[in-house]
Amino acid sequence: MDAAEFRRRGREMVDYVADYLENIEERPVSSDVEPGYLRSLIPTEAPLEPDNYDDIIKDVERVIMPGITHWNSPYFYAYFPASNSYPAMLADMLCGGLGCIGFTWAASPACTELETVMLDWLGKMLKLPDHFIAGTHGRGGGVIQGTASEATLMALLAARCKTLRRIRAANSELSEGEIRSKLVAYTSEQAHSSVERASLIGDVTMRMVPTDSTYAVRGSMLKKMLEEDKAAGLIPFYFCATLGTTASCAFDNITELGPICNKEHVWMHIDAAYAGSAFICPEFRPLLNGIEFADSFNFNPHKWLLVNFDCSTMWVKKREDIIGAFNVDPLYLKHENQESGAVQVYFHLHTQYILQTQVALAKEFESLVRADKRFEICAEVVMGLVCFRLKGSNDLNQLLLKRITNSREIHLVPCQLSGVFVLRFAICARSTDSRHIQHAWRHITQLSCELLQENH
Numbered sequence: 001m002d003a004a005e006f007r008r009r010g011r012e013m014v015d016y017v018a019d020y021l022e023n024i025e026e027r028p029v030s031s032d033v034e035p036g037y038l039r040s041l042i043p044t045e046a047p048l049e050p051d052n053y054d055d056i057i058k059d060v061e062r063v064i065m066p067g068i069t070h071w072n073s074p075y076f077y078a079y080f081p082a083s084n085s086y087p088a089m090l091a092d093m094l095c096g097g098l099g100c101i102g103f104t105w106a107a108s109p110a111c112t113e114l115e116t117v118m119l120d121w122l123g124k125m126l127k128l129p130d131h132f133i134a135g136t137h138g139r140g141g142g143v144i145q146g147t148a149s150e151a152t153l154m155a156l157l158a159a160r161c162k163t164l165r166r167i168r169a170a171n172s173e174l175s176e177g178e179i180r181s182k183l184v185a186y187t188s189e190q191a192h193s194s195v196e197r198a199s200l201i202g203d204v205t206m207r208m209v210p211t212d213s214t215y216a217v218r219g220s221m222l223k224k225m226l227e228e229d230k231a232a233g234l235i236p237f238y239f240c241a242t243l244g245t246t247a248s249c250a251f252d253n254i255t256e257l258g259p260i261c262n263k264e265h266v267w268m269h270i271d272a273a274y275a276g277s278a279f280i281c282p283e284f285r286p287l288l289n290g291i292e293f294a295d296s297f298n299f300n301p302h303k304w305l306l307v308n309f310d311c312s313t314m315w316v317k318k319r320e321d322i323i324g325a326f327n328v329d330p331l332y333l334k335h336e337n338q339e340s341g342a343v344q345v346y347f348h349l350h351t352q353y354i355l356q357t358q359v360a361l362a363k364e365f366e367s368l369v370r371a372d373k374r375f376e377i378c379a380e381v382v383m384g385l386v387c388f389r390l391k392g393s394n395d396l397n398q399l400l401l402k403r404i405t406n407s408r409e410i411h412l413v414p415c416q417l418s419g420v421f422v423l424r425f426a427i428c429a430r431s432t433d434s435r436h437i438q439h440a441w442r443h444i445t446q447l448s449c450e451l452l453q454e455n456h
Helices: 003-023 037-041 052-066 086-098 110-125 148-170 177-182 193-202 219-231 254-263 275-280 317-324 355-370 396-406 436-454
Strands: 143-147 182-189 205-209 235-242 267-271 298-299 314-316 375-377 387-390 413-417 420-426
Touching: 003 052, 037 052, 052 254, 110 143, 148 177, 148 182, 148 193, 148 235, 148 267, 148 298, 148 314, 148 317, 182 193, 193 205, 193 235, 205 219, 205 375, 219 235, 219 254, 235 254, 254 267, 254 413, 275 298, 275 317, 314 317, 355 375, 355 387, 355 420, 355 436, 387 396, 387 436, 396 413, 396 420, 396 436
Parallel strands: 182 205, 182 235, 235 267, 267 298
Antiparallel strands: 143 314, 298 314, 375 387, 387 420, 413 420
């Protein structure tokens, strides 16, 4: 493909993507293919000669689309948003064309400096404390990770390194192995599974902290566990708080938890993967109160800020804690300005309108559920997630979800709250409006009526 054909094919691809997004709601939101469907549709060996480009594009509809779950469909209410936007797509094209890898400042100055400035912009929009903003007299700053899971792991490893150095400085006779065997990390029993996975990778024990009736961790709960473990000769060193849990969008009480962590030399990382975007809105910013106690904070613009995957923004209070944990200096990476180096990225910041609109749609759906006495709301609706269920057994709700899934009209996923099987209804697509919410509710109630009649 030469430049002339690239221009022509590029225009065709832009048209294809635009047509796809404009007409996405006409496609079934989920696929009905069976596992292994794709293998019979393509050759068993890679081609020895280049394929015709037109044939490849035809295969997108023939081979790929039948197995696609359309995350940006207005009838997709599963998981959390995986957003995109036309400006972000154009930015991806530019980044792919430039093809620079900004792993240090010297490798690509514009990439690394743009990242630093963009994270300062975003941090100020969130009203983060100055110590998180690189362009201040503080000692912190922001860096972009691929996912919140990566940020959680980075924070845990940095906390482990910092704790090892602190304890060995005071007790030089202790070996690193002796100290590491006593380290204990903590997180909510409602935390994402990636937090526990981080402890497995970091080779440290992690304890799950019980939650209150709103599925949030309170200070008293963590304090009790810290005291028990210290009395047993263990070393608490890391706590991952969650703002906006995956199951129910619950918020750990970081104004209580933060001072406890600071007093006990426990690194507090805040995982706000989904909810963090909403803190741009003044009405949701109070949910971030207590951020001043955190050692690190992370959220995913690729979930709710119309930024293409993957873009997960992480801030640290003291950047030397991260640099000290991960700095390796081969000669080919040495440069006098290397501390400002990070990852190449460009992203698109959108207004808060989309956030407020989607929260309003969630509230609309909540009101529909509450008005029907056959259903119940299972957790407080704070942002764009509604947890609900048919009144009745777990088996009944599992059967309802199975029928919803098989219908392919809307897409939901479940969670479990206090041992109860619950349906999650998350507003995900930027094109979702009230019409889609009303359609989804009619579909759910119709299937529910059929199910209840059969069970009576």
